[in-house]
Amino acid sequence: xxxxxxxxxxxxxxxxxxxxxxxxxxxxxxxxxxxxxxxxxxxxxxxxxxxxxxxxxxxxxxxxxxxxxxxxxxxxxxxxxxxxxxxxxxxxxxxxxxxxxxxxxxxxxxxxxxxxxxxxxxxxxxxxxxxxxxxxxxxxxxxxxxxxxxxxxxxxxxxxxxxxxxxxxxxxxxxxxxxxxxxxxxxxxxxxxxxxxxxxxxxxxxxxxxxxxxxxxxxxxxxxxxxxxxx
Amino acid sequence: xxxxxxxxxxxxxxxxxxxxxxxxxxxxxxxxxxxxxxxxxxxxxxxxxxxxxxxxxxxxxxxxxxxxxxxxxxxxxxxxxxxxxxxxxxxxxxxxxxxxxxxxxxxxxxxxxxxxxxxxxxxxxxxxxxxxxxxx
Amino acid sequence: xxxxxxxxxxxxxxxxxxxxxxxxxxxxxxxxxxxxxxxxxxxxxxxxxxxxxxxxxxxxxxxxxxxxxxxxxxxxxxxxxxxxxxxxxxxxxxxxxxxxxxxxxxxxxxxxxxxxxxxxxxxxxxxxxxxxxxxxxxxxxxxxxxxx
Numbered sequence: 354x355x356x357x358x359x360x361x362x363x364x365x366x367x368x369x370x371x372x373x374x375x376x377x378x379x380x381x382x383x384x385x386x387x388x389x390x391x392x393x394x395x396x397x398x399x400x401x402x403x404x405x406x407x408x409x410x411x412x413x414x415x416x417x418x419x420x421x422x423x424x425x426x427x428x429x430x431x432x433x434x435x436x437x438x439x440x441x442x443x444x445x446x447x448x449x450x451x452x453x454x455x456x457x458x459x460x461x462x463x464x465x466x467x468x469x470x471x472x473x474x475x476x477x478x479x480x481x482x483x484x485x486x487x488x489x490x491x492x493x494x495x496x497x498x499x500x501x502x503x504x505x506x507x508x509x510x511x512x513x514x515x516x517x518x519x520x521x522x523x524x525x526x527x528x529x530x531x532x533x534x535x536x537x538x539x540x541x542x543x544x545x546x547x548x549x550x551x552x553x554x555x556x557x558x559x560x561x562x563x564x565x566x567x568x569x570x571x572x573x574x575x576x577x578x579x580x581x582x583x584x
Numbered sequence: 585x586x587x588x589x590x591x592x593x594x595x596x597x598x599x600x601x602x603x604x605x606x607x608x609x610x611x612x613x614x615x616x617x618x619x620x621x622x623x624x625x626x627x628x629x630x631x632x633x634x635x636x637x638x639x640x641x642x643x644x645x646x647x648x649x650x651x652x653x654x655x656x657x658x659x660x661x662x663x664x665x666x667x668x669x670x671x672x673x674x675x676x677x678x679x680x681x682x683x684x685x686x687x688x689x690x691x692x693x694x695x696x697x698x699x700x701x702x703x704x705x706x707x708x709x710x711x712x713x714x715x716x717x718x719x720x
Numbered sequence: 721x722x723x724x725x726x727x728x729x730x731x732x733x734x735x736x737x738x739x740x741x742x743x744x745x746x747x748x749x750x751x752x753x754x755x756x757x758x759x760x761x762x763x764x765x766x767x768x769x770x771x772x773x774x775x776x777x778x779x780x781x782x783x784x785x786x787x788x789x790x791x792x793x794x795x796x797x798x799x800x801x802x803x804x805x806x807x808x809x810x811x812x813x814x815x816x817x818x819x820x821x822x823x824x825x826x827x828x829x830x831x832x833x834x835x836x837x838x839x840x841x842x843x844x845x846x847x848x849x850x851x852x853x854x855x856x857x858x859x860x861x862x863x864x865x866x867x868x
Contacts, residue, residue: 503672
């Protein structure tokens with residue numbers, strides 16, 4: 354049975370998000386016909402809450418809530434799946450200058466997977482760093498579909514994937530309730546836990562899926578009658 | 585008149601499409617004591633590394649606040665909280681769209697939580713935020 | 721790796737402004753600049769019948785007291801000047817014509833992160849806006865982004 358998960362989301366535990374987890378789950382339930390995900394992965398910025406237990410909410414909404422983290426490295430931002438106590442002792446997740454190579458290798462050694470996110474984004478994505486530094490070793494997958502991307506950023510990510518043969522995932526990178534699960538990843542196999550997710554990311558079959566509604570075009574041109582010479 | 589009991593999660597505010605002119609931005613900046621070059625002059629803004637003159641964050645906040653107070657109308661409810669994050673400069677001489685969705689309804693406090701944002705023609709969200717409205 | 725700052729700064733009020741007046745004309749000009757048409761803010765007769773019995777300022781007027789030419793003094797800076805990164809406002813009482821408000825401000829938080837434009841240090845300044853009766857009009861958290 355296939356499983357669809359939004360692999361990248363921020364609840365109000367992240368300093369720049371104002372979305373309560375329960376409101377996310379409620380919203381998914383309400384919009385399930387257009388965003389048919391089985392659950393979300395909370396990837397709070399620069400932290401991991403080992404003690405948080407979302408079982409009651411999972412049961413209430415019939416949705417999976419898995420925990421991961423988004424950390425900051427010398428090659429940009431990286432999602433860490435399968436976080437363990439050993440990892441949070443080994444790395445200070447609040448440090449915004451972690452070594453990406455060390456993180457990727459150590460996380461893998463400890464049984465998790467580090468997935469660089471929004472590689473097409475300036476400064477905090479892989480693409481720009483690959484222009485100036487040698488490519489990283491042992492990258493398995495990167496996020497090519499990110500709900501917060503600007504025009505052209507996801508296309509740059511796709512180019513990177515084609516060039517280096519990385520596997521591709523998607524996530525909403527939502528910081529607002531109504532933007533949850535607009536981008537996600539479809540796994541061929543059933544995923545029921547964070548360990549299962551890490552295993553599928555390493556060995557399974559999956560692809561990014563885009564649930565964003567097609568938008569009616571807004572006129573970009575300046576109408577003549579209101580044009581101003583800005584000087 | 586809108587009543588609290590009729591508000592549902594998923595209700596929309598807007599969308600309002602607004603063509604934002606340079607003169608509107610300059611007028612806001614001058615009125616609010618923000619007439620510094622980046623809000624009034626393209627060349628000066630470019631010299632600061634910006635794409636051209638931009639709207640003040642406070643003006644974007646004002647537009648999102650207005651989206652909510654327009655929705656409130658004469659219902660007697662009030663804007664109790666508004667938070668904004670400026671992710672990308674809002675540039676005049678463009679059409680921006682203001683969007684809002686009711687995301688939570690709290691009957692005990694007669695409070696409604698709302699997502700709001702401003703996006704550009706490429707559907708890039710320039711300013712995102714949340715608001716809370718309290719009903720009498 | 722934390723940002724280097726004096727922890728004594730946090731929570732300490734660094735500025736209390738002199739009273740700033742809000743006149744009916746100020747509100748009218750603000751509404752005109754915002755393209756505001758809501759009768760509660762623009763129509764004296766309609767506003768009289770409204771919840772406040774008078775015209776009040778649109779809520780976002782509350783953020784105009786400390787910006788541009790009236791910027792904070794003594795906000796800690798890191799490298800290039802602080803850009804407005806966002807605000808969080810709790811609104812308590814409306815601003816009415818004739819009000820005189822004071823702002824009392826302290827640094828709430830300082831933290832670092834990285835984004836599209838590079839490394840950033842965020843300084844959060846919390847201001848409490850009070851009117852002449854001592855009522856809290858609003859609490860405003862200003863998030864300033866500095867590029868070291």
